[in-house]
Amino acid sequence: MSRRRVETRADANGVKPGVLRRKTVTTFARIRRDIEGLSVAWDDVSSGYVADLEEIYRYLDQLEEGLKGQMEYLAEPWADGWGDQ
Numbered sequence: 001m002s003r004r005r006v007e008t009r010a011d012a013n014g015v016k017p018g019v020l021r022r023k024t025v026t027t028f029a030r031i032r033r034d035i036e037g038l039s040v041a042w043d044d045v046s047s048g049y050v051a052d053l054e055e056i057y058r059y060l061d062q063l064e065e066g067l068k069g070q071m072e073y074l075a076e077p078w079a080d081g082w083g084d085q
Contacts, residue, residue: 010074017074024067028060
């Protein structure tokens with residue numbers, strides 16, 4: 001007798017968590033590099049603008065921290081009519 005695979009939220013939404021995670025991490029890294037480049041360019045021009053860029057950088061930290069929870073969410077079992085739709 002074979003075990004039936006339980007459908008997950010990822011399955012129900014047609015996404016592959018590993019692919020989505022890698023794409024997200026790669027995109028965050030690119031954004032961080034761009035923000036760092038802008039910060040260097042604006043460093044001698046406007047400390048207020050650099051502070052705004054640093055705020056974006058901190059927000060990216062928060063998003064990245066939440067990524068693990070989102071991956072766990074996608075791995076949860078899915079039942080018809082349950083959860084986000």
